[in-house]
Amino acid sequence: xxxxxxxxxxxxxxxxxxxxxxxxxxxxxxxxxxxxxxxxxxxxxxxxxxxxxxxxxxxxxxxxxxxxxxxxxxxxxxxxxxxxxxxxxxxxxxxxxxxxxxxxxxxxxxxxxxxxxxxxxxxxxxxxxxxxxxxxxxxxxxxxxxxxxxxxxxxxxxxxxxxxxxxxxxxxxxxxxxxxxxxxxxxxxxxxxxxxxxxxxxxxxxxxxxxxxxxxxxxxxxxxxxxxxxxxxxxxxxxxxxxxxxxxxxxxxxxxxxxxxxxxxxxxxxxxxxxxxxxxxxxxxxxxxxxxxxxxxxxxxxxxxxxxxxxxxxxx
Amino acid sequence: xxxxxxxxxxxxxxxxxxxxxxxxxxxxxxxxxxxxxxxxxxxxxxxxxxxxxxxxxxxxxxxxxxxxxxxxxxxxxxxxxxxxxxxxxxxxxxxxxxxxxxxxxxxxxxxxxxxxxxxxxxxxxxxxxxxxxxxxxxxxxxxxxxxxxxxxxxxxxxxxxxxxxxxxxxxxxxxxxxxxxxxxxxxxxxxxxxxxxxxxxxxxxxxxxxxxxxxxxxxxxxxxxxxxxxxxxxxxxxxxxxxxxxxxxxxxxxxxxxxxxxxxxxxxxxxxxxxxxxxxxxxxxxxxxxxxxxxxxxxxxxxxxxxxxxxxxxxxxxxxxxxxxxxxxxxxxxx
Numbered sequence: 001x002x003x004x005x006x007x008x009x010x011x012x013x014x015x016x017x018x019x020x021x022x023x024x025x026x027x028x029x030x031x032x033x034x035x036x037x038x039x040x041x042x043x044x045x046x047x048x049x050x051x052x053x054x055x056x057x058x059x060x061x062x063x064x065x066x067x068x069x070x071x072x073x074x075x076x077x078x079x080x081x082x083x084x085x086x087x088x089x090x091x092x093x094x095x096x097x098x099x100x101x102x103x104x105x106x107x108x109x110x111x112x113x114x115x116x117x118x119x120x121x122x123x124x125x126x127x128x129x130x131x132x133x134x135x136x137x138x139x140x141x142x143x144x145x146x147x148x149x150x151x152x153x154x155x156x157x158x159x160x161x162x163x164x165x166x167x168x169x170x171x172x173x174x175x176x177x178x179x180x181x182x183x184x185x186x187x188x189x190x191x192x193x194x195x196x197x198x199x200x201x202x203x204x205x206x207x208x209x210x211x212x213x214x215x216x217x218x219x220x221x222x223x224x225x226x227x228x229x230x231x232x233x234x235x236x237x238x239x240x241x242x243x244x245x246x247x248x249x250x251x252x253x254x255x256x257x258x259x260x261x262x263x264x265x266x267x268x269x270x271x272x273x274x275x276x277x278x279x280x281x282x283x284x285x286x287x288x289x290x291x292x293x294x295x296x297x298x299x300x301x302x303x304x305x306x307x308x309x310x311x312x313x314x315x316x
Numbered sequence: 317x318x319x320x321x322x323x324x325x326x327x328x329x330x331x332x333x334x335x336x337x338x339x340x341x342x343x344x345x346x347x348x349x350x351x352x353x354x355x356x357x358x359x360x361x362x363x364x365x366x367x368x369x370x371x372x373x374x375x376x377x378x379x380x381x382x383x384x385x386x387x388x389x390x391x392x393x394x395x396x397x398x399x400x401x402x403x404x405x406x407x408x409x410x411x412x413x414x415x416x417x418x419x420x421x422x423x424x425x426x427x428x429x430x431x432x433x434x435x436x437x438x439x440x441x442x443x444x445x446x447x448x449x450x451x452x453x454x455x456x457x458x459x460x461x462x463x464x465x466x467x468x469x470x471x472x473x474x475x476x477x478x479x480x481x482x483x484x485x486x487x488x489x490x491x492x493x494x495x496x497x498x499x500x501x502x503x504x505x506x507x508x509x510x511x512x513x514x515x516x517x518x519x520x521x522x523x524x525x526x527x528x529x530x531x532x533x534x535x536x537x538x539x540x541x542x543x544x545x546x547x548x549x550x551x552x553x554x555x556x557x558x559x560x561x562x563x564x565x566x567x568x569x570x571x572x573x574x575x576x577x578x579x580x581x582x583x584x585x586x587x588x589x590x591x592x593x594x595x596x597x598x599x600x601x602x603x604x605x606x607x608x609x610x611x612x613x614x615x616x617x618x619x620x621x622x623x624x625x626x627x628x629x630x631x632x633x634x635x636x637x638x639x640x641x642x643x644x645x646x647x648x649x650x651x
Contacts, residue, residue, distance in 0.1 A: 034469075038503040038504070038505055038506075039503055066477060072521065095491060127650075128650045129650055133584070133649075142510075143591045143651060145591060145651040146591075146650055146651070149650060162469065165390070173353060173355040173356055173530065173591070173592060173651075174355060174530055174532070174571055174575070175570070175574065175587065175588035175590075175591070175607075175651065176355075176591055176651040177574070178574040178584055178585065178587035179587070179588075179589070179650065179651055180586040181584055181585055181587075182584055185584060200503050200504060201504070201576075202504070202578060203533075203575075203576040203577060204576050204580050206576060206578045206579075206580075206582065206585065207576040207579075207580075207581075207582055207583075228414075230578060231579070240505065241504060241505065242578065243508075244504040244505050244507070244508040245504055245578055246504075246507070246508070246511070246534050246535040246536065246537045247533050247534075247537035248508065248537055251512050251515070253505060253508035253509045253511075253512050254412040254505050254508070254509075255509070257473050257476075257506070
């Protein structure tokens with residue numbers, strides 16, 4: 001089946017900074033795909049590129065098998081793929097009532113007015129916001145969680161096939177967080193929605209995602225089934241991320257910080273921080289190699305053909 | 317328990333008629349790390365500020381705050397000090413690492429000169445060379461290269477700024493550091509680095525720590541004891557392993573259930589319905605009652621915090637948890 005969206009060798013540059021540098025990824029229909037990495041790794045840029053919000057410097061983005069290019073293809077895309085953001089306090093128009101906010105995508109896409117009220121009401125009900133109680137409120141009369149529910153409702157009115165969720169719960173209280181995740185998961189199941197879940201929190205990715213792609217400095221360094229990637233990471237960076245999730249048993253935080261994306265290290269871009277680097281790592285830029293598990297691959301020279309796990313630990 | 321460093325009793329903070337903090341008691345031993353957990357609006361940051369007497373003028377605080385300096389100095393009654401008297405206590409005895417290091421550093425002063433000001437506040441006669449040596453030592457202690465001394469805040473990453481904040485907090489060799497969400501704005505890798513730094517400082521300097529966070533897993537990793545706050549009160553407190561392993565308050569239990577754990581269940585637990593209460597509309601009786609699946613008639617009366625298993629206290633009429641009634645589904649407004 002054609003994936004919902006696909007990117008091939010995608011590059012996005014902001015001036016000298018290579019925010020994305022050769023990313024290839026499939027986002028399948030109905031799946032929850034996690035994009036995991038630290039801030040500055042390019043995960044939000046990837047989301048923006050998927051929605052056609054930043055122009056690619058190279059490579060392609062396609063939706064439903066068709067490459068994005070002209071305005072017409074973007075218009076189709078924006079009906080089928082929607083986005084919600086991290087900060088529910090900044091994304092809703094403060095001067096509009098909930099019913100107007102949720103109806104806006106219908107107005108923009110020219111849906112006949114007679115349909116608006118029913119579609120808005122249904123979307124609000126789906127996110128647990130009784131229309132009679134909430135439709136006439138303004139954003140400042142809502143809690144953070146309620147605002148995020150409204151943001152989700154306003155993506156639903158267009159009946160999208162996928163929603164890109166950029167850190168959708170990281171600014172919410174713990175007890176409210178799990179309510180919002182419940183809403184998203186129930187929608188995913190009921191509507192067979194695809195979710196692209198961008199997060200720096202691997203434990204959340206563990207709980208929610210079918211597949212995970214781990215990003216580092218504009219590249220995907222590992223991808224595969226969520227359980228495989230987290231339980232048996234093939235890339236030392238993924239391993240460090242897994243080990244950094246509190247509460248930790250060992251104290252061995254990865255040192256250093258993300259290098260400047262305008263001055264990428266030669267060879268493997270993770271090698272200056274890598275606890276397992278060996279001879280060729282500062283010269284050879286690794287591609288994604290199979291880890292041995294189905295559809296699980298990682299960009300680490302330790303996995304390059306010929307080096308068995310035993311010899312790997314010797315080198316490290 | 318070893319000699320107490322800090323004793324807080326009946327700490328109450330009011331904003332007009334609203335209770336923001338409602339009768340908080342805390343004891344902290346020398347070198348101990350206490351975690352203060354809770355969601356936004358529960359009063360944890362207000363508690364931190366009141367321990368430093370840094371509340372905005374509109375807030376009134378009551379209750380005893382007594383510090384016993386470990387160097388054998390006289391007992392300090394923080395709650396009775398004048399503003400001038402507090403200046404001798406802040407940074408010298410108790411320091412605060414604020415939430416959001418981004419906004420707490422002076423953007424137009426070099427890092428070194430900011431640390432120098434902090435040192436000179438308490439040692440106005442210190443020689444320039446001694447101050448310079450101390451700055452270099454402090455930067456080394458928090459794991460920053462010496463050249464950071466010449467840097468401005470905007471030239472540093474989030475993690476580096478947080479390290480500078482910690483260096484500032486340590487400048488006058490306090491015995492207690494209060495850190496309010498010190499890792500919240502940071503990525504997991506940087507968070508792990510900062511937590512390791514705090515742990516090392518505790519071990520090397522014998523520092524006591526009050527760590528405030530909404531993130532229970534951060535506290536689980538770093539603290540000896542934990543106090544969970546809800547609507548201005550401590551609803552559960554005890555050794556960290558006991559509280560996490562065997563929570564005695566339904567709020568703590570549900571919060572822990574909702575935390576995703578790698579290797580744990582890949583299904584979402586039943587969420588706590590509703591949202592944290594607004595202090596202006598705090599419910600009568602047990603403030604968790606409207607969200608609690610175990611709430612019963614008894615809960616219309618406010619429960620007191622009492623020891624329910626040795627060393628572990630909870631403010632729930634039905635604690636210990638073996639006595640919780642059958643849970644019911646709670647219909648609350650979406651949070």
